[in-house]
Amino acid sequence: MFERVIAALRNKRLAGLGSLLLLLALLATYANHFQNSFHFDDAHTIVNNSAIRELRNIPLFFRDATTFSSLPSNQSYRPLVSTLLAIDYRLGGGLYPFSFHLSIFAFFLTLTLLLAFVVYRLLDHGASSTRNGWIGIAAAAWYGLHPANADTVNYIIASSEVISTLGVIASFALYFAFPGLRRYCIYVLPAAMTIMAKPPAAVFAVLFAIYRLLFPPEVGHTTGRARRLIGYLQDIAPGFVICAAMLLFVQQMTPHTWVAGAANAHNYLITQPYVVLLYVKTFFWPNGLSADYDLNPFSTTGDPRFWAGFAFIILFITISIAAAVFKKTRVIGFGLLWFLITLLSTSLLPLAEVMNDHRTFLPYVGLVIAAAGAVALVLNSLVFGKRSVKIALACAAGLFLYANGYATFQRNKVWQTEETLWRDVTLKSPRNGRGLMNYGNTLMARGDYEGALDCFHRALVFNPQYSVLFINLAIAEDATKQSAAAEQHFKEALRLTPASPDSYTYYARYLLLHSRAEEARAFLQSALELSPTDLFARDLLTKAEGQAVNQPAKRTPESYLDLSLQLYREERYVESIVASRLALDLRPAYAEAWNNIGAAYNNLGRYEEAAAACEQALRYKPDFELARNNLSFARQKMAATPPK
Known part of the structure; x- marks a missing residue:
């Protein structure tokens, strides 16, 4: 009895030491990211969104999804994210990235620690071992230090991914940690609540159903098959009911103006098998990471990349099912199935870009679980007689994690400013029109209009119908005294996207600069009809009204x-x-x-x-x-x- 107590205390101390080392590794790796600037959708959800500037709007976030973004097409129901942003804005005293990054990083640390616990408990299902705790910590460290996940941690509005993933992991952690509370279904609540950060958190119900199928609780041999089936259905039903209800609620609260963004659903869908192949490759060999890839949707299944992706999916599914069948490899099978299932929401719902690294933030948890299961299977089947072998293995694991941490530290530097980010995109994804346009914007911001115009014209080759590109081209043309061409391109942007407030706002700014305040005011009124929380349009309207008073x-x-x-x-x-x-x-x-x-x-x-x-x-x-x-x-x- 006394020996068991001593062993338990020793294990707790070791777990505490492992957790401390994990925290220190994450802090050291991400120490250079806290001042990184706003990027991408941060512009309309944070920088230009007046709703997050008042804490009194927090109840409104839960009633009105239009407060999430200043762009109607991006107004989805994510009140937890808006609430976090409003708190960050207040604590930071304005639009200072540090407070925003700090809150996301705190969630990320919590997620990583809980993941270590979840992996440990899953490994114990396969074969209980004193090594499982360290394997769980190492697996969580790999996830936390993985350079592909750095794109999610650095991208402030991607806090929705961090929060929703935290909800799923926290639900499993609660289920494992408090078996006495399982009858009350409290473990479902974290995942259900974080559906209000991002709907894919609802996948917890499916993941839990698979977990219960692969790892059923021990019951007496006399229990019949029908009774076991009823018990299984009773266990998984609450998760499906609660998550489905939350998902339907979120769907009802989402404004009709929200659009997923894909131009061609068929082309998007036939590209996804190859994208899955690329995601798996990135997990094991994360080179060539880009914030905005230049992979275009396939136009036909005749593309050899489609068949390569299709064959890979068949092979992956076969391995996943085969691993799930056998008791020794069920943790591996569960992890592989986790990866596939959690990718379905972005693979089956056509989105504007065919691939993005932040979409793998939750799916990569599955690959980490599978890898941990494979390592545990190998280590637990070997006998390590020599201490030197154990030290060598520990050093190899440490070196591997250090390499990941170093790569992530370097990746953080890419996200430092708009210029560093988009320059990296143009190098990694040279056929990406949006990347060229955004890099051109950074050149224009420092007065290099010739370089900006060159980027914009090159971008037009790849994105000839991109209204935002025409807006930026027009701004550069006006700055270089090409007013006629500028006005033509502003009008082309309006023709392409008459429902986008930016098309009105930037044309109005041009009109103001050319002393055409009356016309500008009318365009700004249209912009604010589309986006009442647009701070930029509000400020311009005030200026336009002031100028109009002085113009007969x-x-x-x-x-x-x-x-x-x-x-x-x-x-x-x-x-x-x-x-x-x-x-x-x-x-x-x-x-x-x-x-x-x-x-x-x-x-x-x-x-x-x-x-x-x-x-x-x-x-x-x-x-x-x-x-x-x-x-x-x-x-x-x-x-x-x-x-x-």
Whole structure:
């Protein structure tokens, strides 16, 4: 009895030492990332999002998903993320990256420590051994120090990935740590709650069902098969019910303006088998990491890469199932199945880019579990008589983890600034139009307009229909006294994405710079209709109104309406709306102008705005038959369009 107590105390001390070493390794590896700047979607979810600047908005985050982003197409229901961002903003005293990175890193540390515990408990299912604790810590260290995961830790808005993954791991940890509470299903809550950070956390229900299938609790030999099946279903049902309910709730709260982003679902889907192959390769050999890959969707299954990916998926599934069948290799099989299942949400839902490293943040947990299972299987089947062999193995593991940590430390440097990040993208993904455009933006920011224009024109070869590229090209052209070309490209951006507030905002800024405040004000009003929390548009509107006061009106309401009708006939609907708004600035009760706005919105497919404009027209002119017809058309379309 006394010997058991001593052994338990020794194991606890060793576990504490291992956890401390793990924490120190992570702190040393990520010590250079806390001042790294905002990137990508941080712009519209943090930098330009007024909602996160007030803690009093926290209850609003849970009621209104439009507070998540200043861009309508990116407004998804993630109140936990918005709440964290608002707290970080307050604690940091503004838009200082340190506080944002610090909170994410705290979650990441917690996740890594819990992962060590979960891996340890899984290994004990296979074969109980004193080595399992150290294998669990080493596996968690590999995950925490893996350079591919650095892209998620450095990308602030990817805190959604960290939080949702933490929820899944925490649910397993609670299940293992507190068996007496299992009957109350408390272990499901972390995963269920973090669905409000990112919906893929709902996959916990599936993972838990597989875990219970592969590692059933010990029961008496007299228990019948039917009774075991009922017990299994009773155990897994709460997870499915709770997670499904949360998932449906999140879907209901997501605005209809949100879009996944993929242009062609078929091409996206047939590319995913090859993407899975690349993800596995990156896990074991993480070279060539890029924040924005230049892999384009396949257009046909005739592409040999599709068949390479397809063959790999078949082989991977076969190995996963075979490993799951045998008791000694079930931990390996569970890890491999974890990887495949958690990838399904991004593989089957067509997204804007076919691959991103932050999408593997949760799936790579599965590969770490599988690798830990394989190492435990090998070590537990060998007899290590010599102490020197154990020391050699420990040194090899330490060297391997050091290599991962060093690579991650170097990867953090890439995320330091916009320029360092996008320069790296242009080197790793030279055919990426967005990468070239963003690197051009960094050149333009330091006054190198010639270099910026070169990047923009090269980017047009790969992305000829990219509205944001036209906006940046126009900004550079205006800065180099090419005003006519600049205005043409601003208008092209509006034509390509009439529902994007940036298309209006940056054109309005151009108009302000050219003393065209009245026109700018109308475009900014359209931008704020699309994105009420857009701080940049708000500031510009204030400037435009100030300039407009000092500029005498040059046209009449009738002339602006005539211009609006002309633009409408030319199918330049966005500009037609702006011209009508200019007429309304001079005559707010101008029914014809309201009607023309409604007709233009109908043609843009924005039926709610169309209906509102037509209702205004009928308010000022109740017998306006044309407005009544436009309103009827808008309402029919709204009724025929199911909400997302």
